[in-house]
Amino acid sequence: MTTTADDIAKQAAGEAAARLATDGMCLGLGTGSTTAWALAALGRRVQEEGLRIRGVPTSFAAERLARRVGIPLTSLDAVERLDLALDGADEVSPALDLIKGRGAAHTREKVVAAQADRFVVLVDPSKLVDRLGTRAAVPVEVLPMATSPVMRALERLGGVPELRMGQGKDGPVVTDQGFWVVDVRFADGIDDPAELGRAIKALPGVLDHGLFLGMATEALIGRPDGTVECLRPAGTPAP
Numbered sequence: 001m002t003t004t005a006d007d008i009a010k011q012a013a014g015e016a017a018a019r020l021a022t023d024g025m026c027l028g029l030g031t032g033s034t035t036a037w038a039l040a041a042l043g044r045r046v047q048e049e050g051l052r053i054r055g056v057p058t059s060f061a062a063e064r065l066a067r068r069v070g071i072p073l074t075s076l077d078a079v080e081r082l083d084l085a086l087d088g089a090d091e092v093s094p095a096l097d098l099i100k101g102r103g104a105a106h107t108r109e110k111v112v113a114a115q116a117d118r119f120v121v122l123v124d125p126s127k128l129v130d131r132l133g134t135r136a137a138v139p140v141e142v143l144p145m146a147t148s149p150v151m152r153a154l155e156r157l158g159g160v161p162e163l164r165m166g167q168g169k170d171g172p173v174v175t176d177q178g179f180w181v182v183d184v185r186f187a188d189g190i191d192d193p194a195e196l197g198r199a200i201k202a203l204p205g206v207l208d209h210g211l212f213l214g215m216a217t218e219a220l221i222g223r224p225d226g227t228v229e230c231l232r233p234a235g236t237p238a239p
Contacts, residue, residue, distance in 0.1 A: 005224035009124035013222030014038035017086045017122050018045060021053055026079045028112035029055040029071070030087025031062045031105040034122045034222070038086050043069025056082060058112050059105035060176055076115060085116035090136035090210070091129045092121060092219050096233050097193055099132055101139030101210030104164070104175050110208060113215050121219040128221070132211070133190035137183035138200075139164070139210040144172075144180050146205020151182055153203050157196065159184035179207055 014037025021027060021042060029039060039062070045051040047070055054074040057063035066073055087109055091099040098121060100106045113119045129135060138159070142150045147163060154161040164173045164181040172180045190196055197211040221229040 006124060006126075008226055009222040009224050010034040010122075011037045011222070012226045012228050013122040013124065013220045015041045016220050016222070016228040017120055018042045020084060020086075020118075020120065021045065021051060023052045025053050025083040026074065026081070027053055027055045028082045028085030028087070028116050028119075029057045029062045029066050030085065030109055030112075030122075031057075031059040031103045032088035034088040034124065035062070035086055036065060038122060039065050039071065040069055043071055046070050046072075054079070056112055056115075058087065058109045059103065061103070061105070076111070082112065082116040083118065085113045085119045087113065087119070087121060089121050089123050089127055089212070089216075089219075091132055091134075092123055092127050092216075092231075093129060093132050096121070096216040096219055096231065097132055097214065098212035098216060099136045099138055099210050100212055101141075101181070102136070104139065104141075104173050104181050106139055106210040106212075107141050107175070107177065107208040110212060110215075113212065118217050119215055121216045122222070123219060124222050124224075131189040132193050133186040134188075137162075137185045138190075138196075140182045140184060140200055141175055141177070141179045141207040141209070142182050143205040143207070146203075147180055147182065150203050150205050154182065154184045154200070157199055159186050177207060
């Protein structure tokens with residue numbers, strides 16, 4: 001299998017993230033291709049170093065991968081707080097605001113990230129943007145019966161909504177909660193992410209959206225040469 005520059009960047013970010021874990025930590029385990037590298041590296045540390053950690057997965061896919069690589073799992077019912085959450089993103093702004101949800105797990109990812117003392121985002125340089133919404137759509141998790149009225153409301157908010165359809169099968173993508181996903185694009189990006197987030201969340205039938213604002217404490221940027229840069233919001237001290 002050919003290793004691409006993109007693979008090298010993602011692997012570098014994932015392995016750097018895995019090195020943040022220390023004995024006794026409870027971790028949030030995100031979903032996606034970059035985070036998969038972190039989970040694989042954490043699994044090796046568990047097996048080779050005897051690292052004692054527990055993980056809370058954000059999706060069925062993350063749970064299956066964690067079990068496969070040997071990461072012991074727990075749940076938010078069993079722990080009061082998480083020490084560290086690791087996850088990817090579709091876009092990262094200079095303030096470390098995010099768009100997430102390409103894997104349709106953003107609602108669970110947001111719950112887990114909100115419980116973490118430290119939320120570290122793992123991306124490659126292609127995910128860095130000056131303005132949210134310029135490349136990625138904002139995913140909105142919607143009760144199936146509310147899809148049409150929610151899409152009309154999203155149009156009134158200036159977006160172009162599209163129901164996400166499954167690949168290689170008939171019908172919409174279904175989340176782990178049994179909801180559908182509407183992807184909404186904004187032609188010139190998002191003017192006010194906080195206001196948009198409040199407006200979307202207030203729509204009847206919406207469970208949550210993929211705007212993660214003011215949540216990330218750091219971003220690890222893996223690069224094609226294997227180096228990793230750590231970004232933090234302005235004025236934030238290193239942990």
